[in-house]
Amino acid sequence: MSDIYTETLNKLIEEFAKLPGIGPKTAERLAFHILNVDSASAMALAQAINDVKTKIHSCKICYNFSEETVCNICSDSRRDQSIICVVEHPRDIISLEKTGSCKWVYHVLGGHIAPLEEIEPSDLTIDQLIERVRKDSISEIVMATNPNIAGDGTALYISSLLRPMGVKITRLARGLPSGSTIEYSSDKILTEAILGRQQIE
Amino acid sequence: MLTKDTAICIRCVDYSETSQIVTFFARQSGKISAIAKGSKRAKSSFEGAIEIFSFGDIMFHASQEDKLSTLTEFQQKSGLSGLSRNYLCYNSSLFACELVTNLVDEHDPHPQLFDDFVQFLKDVQTAASQNETISLLIYFQLSLLREIGLQPVLNECANCKNKYDQKWFDVYFSNSANGIICKDCDMSFPDKAKITRQAAYCLANLKNIPKANEQTLNQVERIIINLLASHMQKMPKMAKYILGK
Ligand SMILES: [Zn+2]
Ligand SMILES: [Zn+2]
Numbered sequence: 001m002s003d004i005y006t007e008t009l010n011k012l013i014e015e016f017a018k019l020p021g022i023g024p025k026t027a028e029r030l031a032f033h034i035l036n037v038d039s040a041s042a043m044a045l046a047q048a049i050n051d052v053k054t055k056i057h058s059c060k061i062c063y064n065f066s067e068e069t070v071c072n073i074c075s076d077s078r079r080d081q082s083i084i085c086v087v088e089h090p091r092d093i094i095s096l097e098k099t100g101s102c103k104w105v106y107h108v109l110g111g112h113i114a115p116l117e118e119i120e121p122s123d124l125t126i127d128q129l130i131e132r133v134r135k136d137s138i139s140e141i142v143m144a145t146n147p148n149i150a151g152d153g154t155a156l157y158i159s160s161l162l163r164p165m166g167v168k169i170t171r172l173a174r175g176l177p178s179g180s181t182i183e184y185s186s187d188k189i190l191t192e193a194i195l196g197r198q199q200i201e
Numbered sequence: 202m203l204t205k206d207t208a209i210c211i212r213c214v215d216y217s218e219t220s221q222i223v224t225f226f227a228r229q230s231g232k233i234s235a236i237a238k239g240s241k242r243a244k245s246s247f248e249g250a251i252e253i254f255s256f257g258d259i260m261f262h263a264s265q266e267d268k269l270s271t272l273t274e275f276q277q278k279s280g281l282s283g284l285s286r287n288y289l290c291y292n293s294s295l296f297a298c299e300l301v302t303n304l305v306d307e308h309d310p311h312p313q314l315f316d317d318f319v320q321f322l323k324d325v326q327t328a329a330s331q332n333e334t335i336s337l338l339i340y341f342q343l344s345l346l347r348e349i350g351l352q353p354v355l356n357e358c359a360n361c362k363n364k365y366d367q368k369w370f371d372v373y374f375s376n377s378a379n380g381i382i383c384k385d386c387d388m389s390f391p392d393k394a395k396i397t398r399q400a401a402y403c404l405a406n407l408k409n410i411p412k413a414n415e416q417t418l419n420q421v422e423r424i425i426i427n428l429l430a431s432h433m434q435k436m437p438k439m440a441k442y443i444l445g446k
Contacts (some may be wrong), residue, residue, distance in 0.1 A: 020218055114210070115292070115438055116253075116299055149252050152285030153295075160288050186248045187279040195282075 009035065012150075033182060062130070063108040066089045073105055080104050082139040086129065086158065088112050096144065104142065107132065112154040113200060120190050121157060130161055143171035173198075202264045203273070206230050208257040210282075211298045211317060215241070215346030223251050223272060225259060226301050226318065231310040235261050235270040247275035249369070253298060254281050256324065259334070281319075283326035289443075290325050293338045296439035297321055300342065303433050304349055314348035317341060335418045336411045342425050351432060355404040363387050365405040372401035374424050377432035381405070396424055419444070 005013070010033060016027035034042050036178055058064065058073035062084075066072070073079065074092070083104035087093055096102050109124040132138065141162055145151035159169050175193030176185060185193075208227035221240045225233050242245050246343060260274035284294045305311060321341040328334040346352050356365050357382030365372075367437045372380040375390035381401060387393050396404075400420040403413050410421065423444060430436045 115442055116295055116302075118438065148250070149254060149285060149291075153288075153291050156285060156288040156291055186277065188248070188277060188282060190277040191282050 012065075027179075029033075037118075037148045058108070059134050063110060063128070064093055065105055083142060084129070084132065084135055084138055085142040085144050086149065086155075087144045089156070090135045091145075092144065109154065112150040113157055114150050114153075124154075126158060126161070126169070129158065130165075133162060133165055133167055138167055140170060143169065147172070202263050203260060204230060204270075205258065205260050205314075207257070207321075208233075208259045210251055210253055211302050213252055213255075221251055221270065222264055224302065225228075226305065226315060227259065227310075227317040228312050229310055229358055230263070230308065232305050232307045233263075234307070235259075235272040237272040237275070239399065240272075247272065248277045251275065252276075254323075256281050256319070266354055281322050281326070281336075284322060286326055289331055289334050290328060292439060292442040293325055293334050294322055296338065296437065296443055297341050297345075299344055299437050299439050300429060303431075303437070304345065311348050312438070314345060317344045317348070332413075332415055332418055333411065335422055335443075336413075339418070339425060340407070341424055342429065346428075347433075351379065353428060355407070357381075358383035358386055360389060365401065367398075367402055369398070369401065371395055372398060374404075376426075376428050380429070394427075396420065400424060 012031040012034065013024075013027045015099045016022055016030045017024055019027075022030070034045070055067050056065050057067070059066040059074055060069050062071060062072045063074060064071045068075075080103050084107050085096065085102065085104050087096070088106045088107060088109050090108055093106050093108070107125070107129045109126065109129070110120060111124055113119055113124065115119055116189075133141065141158075143155040143158070155171060162169055173196060175196050176182070176189060182190070206227040208225035208230075210223050210254050211226050211232075212224035213221050219239050219241045219439060221237045223235050223237050223240075225235060227233055237242060237245075237247055237251055239245050243249075243252050255275070255277055257275060257277040259272060261338060262271040262273060264270050283290075285291045301314075301325065305314070318341070321337055325334055325337050328337060343352075353359075357380075359375065359378040360366070360382055363383050363385070365381060371384040371387070372391040372395070373384070373387045373390070374380070375382050375393040376398045377392050379391050381396070381404060382390055382393050397417070397420050399413065399417040403410050403417055403421050404424070410418070413421070426437065426440045426444065430440070
């Protein structure tokens with residue numbers, strides 16, 4: 001902490017420096033920017049931060065971010081409410097929705113199970129998902145947890161609970177990314193592509 | 202010093218937005234922790250993010266004891282991508298990982314245990330049944346205890362050395378004795394617990410484990426888990442996932 005700045009300016013630099021991807025130099029630059037812009041612009045940022053922290057809650061159905069009790073996606077009647085896509089975080093919904101190919105609804109788990117790190121099923125919204133499947137007429141659960149060990153383990157646990165309920169369970173495909181080449185693909189990706197090969201229509 | 206080794210990741214935590222701290226169990230170097238700079242970038246020098254069970258040839262700058270090494274290369278091999286094939290296989294693999302993490306000391310090489318660990322992970326992916334998965338896990342746990350010098354005594358009374366006989370009516374297991382205990386010796390071991398004759402038979406004749414029924418396998422696994430817990434001085438986190446399957 002530098003004593004060439006005033007205490008309040010130091011505080012602002014400190015706060016900026018806590019943000020991901022922001023080093024001390026950038027934090028300094030941002031703080032000076034705030035100091036130099038007109039009051040309205042600076043306060044708009046403060047207000048925006050205040051708003052996201054006070055107005056955004058989780059949707060009571062899917063646990064996505066929402067400003068209403070029920071989020072825009074859950075209340076969208078054009079969507080197929082019988083297909084639930086299960087994701088780890090709200091940011092995953094944003095990525096999936098950007099594709100424009102999803103006409104389903106979601107369920108946000110709030111992370112993944114990691115028994116060795118002491119993140120247990122009860123730390124996530126798994127019970128709430130099971131309850132949704134029990135109460136509503138759900139035809140398919142699409143597992144869109146991350147394609148890694150932790151995401152797969154979480155999907156396995158959830159499937160073990162859903163299987164007796166007779167609902168169809170799928171997961172997103174994995175393997176070769178379109179536009180890539182076999183030559184430059186890693187062993188791991190190739191193995192998955194080999195195992196997950198599909199019939200050409 | 203730049204060191205080359207074959208290794209498997211047994212723990213991985215995020216260090217920054219782009220880097221990870223990886224604990225490897227390496228064949229020649231033993232358990233080491235290394236920083237993998239930039240491993241989370243899409244184009245990393247390690248073929249993508251590293252996670253638990255990532256396996257292959259590593260190159261690292263070894264540092265002095267209790268300092269982080271620096272990972273410079275990681276050529277990942279395929280072959281362990283089926284661990285999340287089913288829930289028991291997944292949990293058993295994590296259990297094996299937890300045991301290696303907790304019971305093997307840093308920089309203490311165990312090439313045989315490394316080979317057994319990798320073989321266990323390869324085999325468990327193709328186990329045809331729950332019983333086979335548990336059998337493989339039991340074998341791995343026993344080989345781990347052997348390799349770290351804690352092999353339990355299973356075919357004779359750990360106290361009086363009387364050879365185990367299938368006709369023994371009462372058989373006990375004591376963690377402090379590190380083995381089975383006959384009925385003449387049980388009074389000397391307050392921590393002993395009575396075990397079933399079937400479980401005792403399996404422990405004394407390890408070859409028969411794959412033929413045991415589910416109930417007996419669970420009894421054997423429970424005995425071994427309690428023994429491992431006594432060595433770890435805490436119940437392994439994965440125990441409940443295996444026993445409560
Ligand atoms: Zn919602
Ligand atoms: Zn005895």
